[in-house]
Amino acid sequence: MGPYRIVGRLGAGGMGTVHAGVGSDGTRVAVKVVHPEQAQEPEFRARFRREVELSSRVTGPYLVPLLTADPDAETPWLATAYVPGLTLHQHLLAHGPLAGGSLYALAGATAQALAAIHTAGVVHRDVKPQNVILTPGGPRVLDFGIAHAADGTSVTRTGVMTGTPGWISPEHYRTGTTGPESDVFAWGALLAYAATGRLPFGTGAPDVVAFRVMSGEPDLDGVPAQLRRITEKALAKEPDERPSAAEAARACAELLASQVTQVLPAGAVPETAVDMVTALWDVPVEADPAWHVPPQRNRSKRRLVGAVVLAAAVVGGLAGGAAALMPGDTGNGERTSSATPPASPLASAGSAQPSADTAKDDTAGGEQQAAGDDLADRKSWGQARAAQGEGEHAVASALLHDLDVLARDLNPIELSLGAVEFHSSRGEVYFSYRLDAEDEHGILYAETEIARSMCLTLNDVVLRLHPELPYRTYVTVREEDGRDPQVTWQEDFVADAQCRSALEDGTDAAYGTGQDWEPDEYGLGEAMIPSTDGTEIRVADRTATKIIERTNAMRETLGTDQVLGHDEIKVGFGPANSAMYVWSEYLMWNQGQIETWADMVAGEACRALANQRQTSGDGWPYTRYAVAEIGGSGYLMIRWGTVTPQADCSA
Numbered sequence: 244m245g246p247y248r249i250v251g252r253l254g255a256g257g258m259g260t261v262h263a264g265v266g267s268d269g270t271r272v273a274v275k276v277v278h279p280e281q282a283q284e285p286e287f288r289a290r291f292r293r294e295v296e297l298s299s300r301v302t303g304p305y306l307v308p309l310l311t312a313d314p315d316a317e318t319p320w321l322a323t324a325y326v327p328g329l330t331l332h333q334h335l336l337a338h339g340p341l342a343g344g345s346l347y348a349l350a351g352a353t354a355q356a357l358a359a360i361h362t363a364g365v366v367h368r369d370v371k372p373q374n375v376i377l378t379p380g381g382p383r384v385l386d387f388g389i390a391h392a393a394d395g396t397s398v399t400r401t402g403v404m405t406g407t408p409g410w411i412s413p414e415h416y417r418t419g420t421t422g423p424e425s426d427v428f429a430w431g432a433l434l435a436y437a438a439t440g441r442l443p444f445g446t447g448a449p450d451v452v453a454f455r456v457m458s459g460e461p462d463l464d465g466v467p468a469q470l471r472r473i474t475e476k477a478l479a480k481e482p483d484e485r486p487s488a489a490e491a492a493r494a495c496a497e498l499l500a501s502q503v504t505q506v507l508p509a510g511a512v513p514e515t516a517v518d519m520v521t522a523l524w525d526v527p528v529e530a531d532p533a534w535h536v537p538p539q540r541n542r543s544k545r546r547l548v549g550a551v552v553l554a555a556a557v558v559g560g561l562a563g564g565a566a567a568l569m570p571g572d573t574g575n576g577e578r579t580s581s582a583t584p585p586a587s588p589l590a591s592a593g594s595a596q597p598s599a600d601t602a603k604d605d606t607a608g609g610e611q612q613a614a615g616d617d618l619a620d621r622k623s624w625g626q627a628r629a630a631q632g633e634g635e636h637a638v639a640s641a642l643l644h645d646l647d648v649l650a651r652d653l654n655p656i657e658l659s660l661g662a663v664e665f666h667s668s669r670g671e672v673y674f675s676y677r678l679d680a681e682d683e684h685g686i687l688y689a690e691t692e693i694a695r696s697m698c699l700t701l702n703d704v705v706l707r708l709h710p711e712l713p714y715r716t717y718v719t720v721r722e723e724d725g726r727d728p729q730v731t732w733q734e735d736f737v738a739d740a741q742c743r744s745a746l747e748d749g750t751d752a753a754y755g756t757g758q759d760w761e762p763d764e765y766g767l768g769e770a771m772i773p774s775t776d777g778t779e780i781r782v783a784d785r786t787a788t789k790i791i792e793r794t795n796a797m798r799e800t801l802g803t804d805q806v807l808g809h810d811e812i813k814v815g816f817g818p819a820n821s822a823m824y825v826w827s828e829y830l831m832w833n834q835g836q837i838e839t840w841a842d843m844v845a846g847e848a849c850r851a852l853a854n855q856r857q858t859s860g861d862g863w864p865y866t867r868y869a870v871a872e873i874g875g876s877g878y879l880m881i882r883w884g885t886v887t888p889q890a891d892c893s894a
Contacts, residue, residue: 244262244264244274244276244320244322245274245311245313245320245322246266246267246311247264247265247266247272247274247322248264248265248266249262249263249264249274250262250263250264250265251263252637252641252703252704252708253273254644254645254648259275259276259277259278259281260275260276260278260703260707261273261274261275261276262274262276263325264322271324271325272310272322272323272324272325273322273323273324273325273326274320274321274322275320275321275322275323276318276319276320277291277318277319277320279318281775281776281777282317282318282319284776284777284778285777286777286780286781287775287776287777288314288315288319290775291314291319291321292314292315292319294321295309295312295314295321297365298312298321298323299312300363300364300365301359301360301363301365302359302363303355303356303358303359303360304352304355304381305352305353305355305356305359305381305382305383305384305520306356306359306360306383306384306385307323307324307326307376307383307384307385308323308324309321309322309323310322310323310324323385326376326378326383326385327378327379328376328377328378328379328383329376329377330372330373330374330375330376330377331349331372331373331375331376331377331382331433331436331437332371332372332373332651333651334377334526335372335436335437335440336651338527339440340437340438340439340440340465341437341438341526342438343502343523343525344502344503344522344523344524344525345523345524345525345526346434346437346438346467346470347470347495347498347499347502347523348381348382348499348519348520348521348523348524349375349377349382349434349437350434350437350470350473350495350498351492351495351496351498351499351519351520352381352382352520353370353375353382353384353430353433354430354488354491354492354494354495355492355495356382356383356384357370357384357423357426357427357430357488357491357492358487358488358489358491358492360384360426360488361423361426361487361488361489362489366421366422366423366425366426367384367426367429368421368425368426369410369429370384370410370426370429370430370433371409371410371429371433372433372436372437375433377526379526380521380524381520381521381524382520408449408452408453408768408771409432409442409444409446409452409456410429410432410433411425411429411453411456412424412425412428412429412456412482413428413456413457413480413481414482416453416456416457417457418810419809419810422482423487423488424482424483424485424487425482426488427477427485427486427487427488427491428477428478428479428482428485430477430488430491431443431461431473431474431475431476431477431478431485432444432461432478434466434470434473434474434477435461435462435463435466435474435478438465438466438467438470439462439463439464439465439466441462441465443461443462443463443478444456444459444461444462445462446655449764449767449768449771450764450767450873450878453873457480461474461475461478463475469498469501470498473486473491473494473495473498477491496519499519499520499523500519502519502523503519503522503523618733619669619671619673619716619718619730619733620730621720621727621728621730623666623669623671623718624664624673624675624718624720624728624730626666627664627665627666627671627673628664628665628666629662629664629665630663630664630665631665634709634711634712635665635712637704637708637709638663638665638672638701638704638705638709638712638714639663641700641703641704642663642672642674642697642700642701642704643660643663645696645699645700646658646660646674646676646693646696646697647660649692649693649696653689653692656678656679656680656685656686656688656689657678657679657680658676658677658678658689658693659676659677659678659679660676661674661675661676661677661720661722662674662675665714667713667714669716670713670714670715670716671714671716671717671718671733672697672701672714672716672717672718673717673718673719673720674693674697674717674718674719674720675719675720675721675722675728676693676719676720676721676722677721677722677723678690678721687819688819690719690721690731690732691818691819692819693719693732694717694719694732694734695742695818697717697719697736698717698734698736698739698742699742701714701717701736702736702737702742705736706737715735715736715737715738716733716734716735716736717732717733717734717736718730718732718733719731719732719733760820760822760867760883760885761880761883762817762820762822762824762867762869762871762880762883763820763880764878766817766819766820766822766824766869767817767824767826767869767871767878768817769815769816769817769818769819769820770814770815770816770817770822770823770824770826771815772815774815774816776816778855778859778863779816782823782851782855783814783815783816783823784814785851786814786823786825786847786848786851787809787812787813787814787825789847789851790812790814790825790843790844790847790848791807791808791809791812793843793847794807794812794840794843795807797839797840797843800836800839801832801836801839801840802831802832802833802836803829803831803832805829805831807829810828811827811828811829812825812826812827812828812829813825813826813828816865818864820867821864821865821866821867822865822867822868822869822883823848823851823852823865823867823868823869824868824869824870824871825844825847825848825868825869825870825871826870826871826872826873826878827840827871827872827873828872828873830872837872837881838881841870841872841881841882842882844870844882845868845870845882845883845884846892848868848870849868849884849886849892850892852865852866852867852868852886853886853892856886866885866886866887867883867884867885867886868883868884868886869882869883870882870883
């Protein structure tokens with residue numbers, strides 16, 4: 244890829260895949276390669292080109308430098324320096340909150356990084372623990388995937404908030420706009436989290452967190468007194484009451500100097516802030532194994548990339564840092580759920596219902612063809628075996644790595660990883676797991692995320708890196724204490740290149756169809772996350788614009804004095820429920836007025852989905868819509884439905 248030789252795979256996500264690369268001089272790099280289908284979208288290419296341009300502006304000691312890129316290639320890519328280490332989020336899960344000098348060093352280093360970003364005229368917009376890597380030499384701030392220029396130009400989805408709930412500033416919630424002050428607010432939340440292990444505004448549904456951010460006081464119990472003062476200022480509700488990143492960096496430098504004098508002899512006190520961070524930094528160094536670099540091969544022969552998943556920090560929020568997973572190693576070992584999860588067999592339309600009288604049988608033989616049924620069940624799972632050979636080890640390592648990353652992001656849902664196994668004669672890859680979630684909706688959300696993660700990873704590793712393997716189907720098996728294992732999904736990942744089918748089928752199996760489906764906070768939270776799909780962006784923009792036009796035309800009926808826009812009315816997509824969400828943040832309507840507005844919106848949403856279905860055919864996955872109102876005390880689902888050939892969209 245460009246001047247870099249690809250020697251391994253670091254992770255994958257919705258935007259692309261990150262590979263381990265080596266330069267001609269032996270330099271280790273992380274190479275982000277976008278998914279081929281996204282490379283065909285002009286909007287995505289514009290977003291990626293913008294990311295490259297912005298990243299090239301920013302330099303500093305606590306950032307991950309962009310080395311080179313080709314946004315105009317047939318498959319666009321960029322390369323950054325390889326940075327080993329855990330993310331701050333992963334470190335806190337493994338080792339607990341930071342304390343002492345390391346906490347002050349984190350504060351100083353990240354403030355300096357943001358100051359460098361803002362000096363370059365860029366706003367990060369996604370400062371959070373997953374985007375801070377704790378390297379042996381100090382913290383690093385990464386991920387400019389949704390950064391934008393401070394002049395306001397950006398490429399993003401109309402009507403959708405950019406950022407992660409819990410790390411979004413009050414003004415971003417109120418107006419949808421961000422600036423350097425918003426980064427400082429997120430930095431204050433980052434310090435509180437690093438010091439206590441708790442989110443300063445708690446967890447929960449996105450609208451509940453938003454209410455706390457805009458109206459509540461942060462939980463700063465446990466933050467050291469000196470650091471607490473600067474944290475409180477950074478978390479001020481009004482942007483102009485916060486310090487700039489440069490001012491915060493200077494304040495932290497003074498705190499660093501005070502800390503250094505307590506741990507070093509007077510004559511050894513460093514003079515620069517960078518030296519002071521290094522002097523105080525005391526974070527466990529994670530294993531960083533030597534990369535397995537395969538020998539050069541003749542270009543006419545198929546290259547077999549060695550099975551290696553590395554501890555790495557990579558741009559784009561695709562992999563972050565992770566413990567090394569070498570062939571045959573599950574990384575963190577077996578984890579067990581703290582409680583028995585509720586029963587929720589989620590067989591997809593293409594899945595087998597598990598047999599009640601067949602248990603896992605390790606002696607049945609992995610190569611034996613299951614008789615009498617093409618669908619996977621516990622019997623075929625019992626016949627599967629562990630990975631054998633380079634290619635299967637590569638698949639198993641990649642799946643366990645990506646699913647471990649997913650498990651960390653599902654909090655508070657607990658996903659415990661089991662094993663990846665293979666049934667070569669059936670062409671099936673199995674993954675077993677345990678789940679602990681509070682309700683059925685949480686279980687559904689986790690199940691769909693597992694299915695999509697497996698589909699993306701297998702499409703990448705099998706089809707692109709190891710096409711010699713015979714596998715084309717993934718099967719997920721949920722294990723529970725006191726219950727027989729359940730096959731929850733089976734899908735052909737080769738035929739389902741967009742990784743959509745399993746999500747649709749699983750949702751239908753759990754919720755039913757038509758009016759049996761009810762929207763929830765999980766889908767609404769998904770809809771608030773920016774899309775990178777060009778079609779979704781166009782449909783959201785077109786639908787939001789039409790609804791806003793009709794809303795303003797109804798001002799007299801709705802009793803609205805204000806001309807409403809994209810700050811008050813927003814559109815987004817929840818893939819797990821195959822649903823388009825429309826929500827209003829305008830709170831001045833009475834009950835009758837909001838019902839009237841929702842009737843109009845439901846009709847527009849129904850028509851938008853029906854029209855797109857006619858244009859895209861079966862490739863368009865969204866068949867449901869929901870209309871909601873979000874206020875300071877929570878959200879209210881007002882209208883929802885499913886678009887079928889018989890659906891009436893005349894409202």
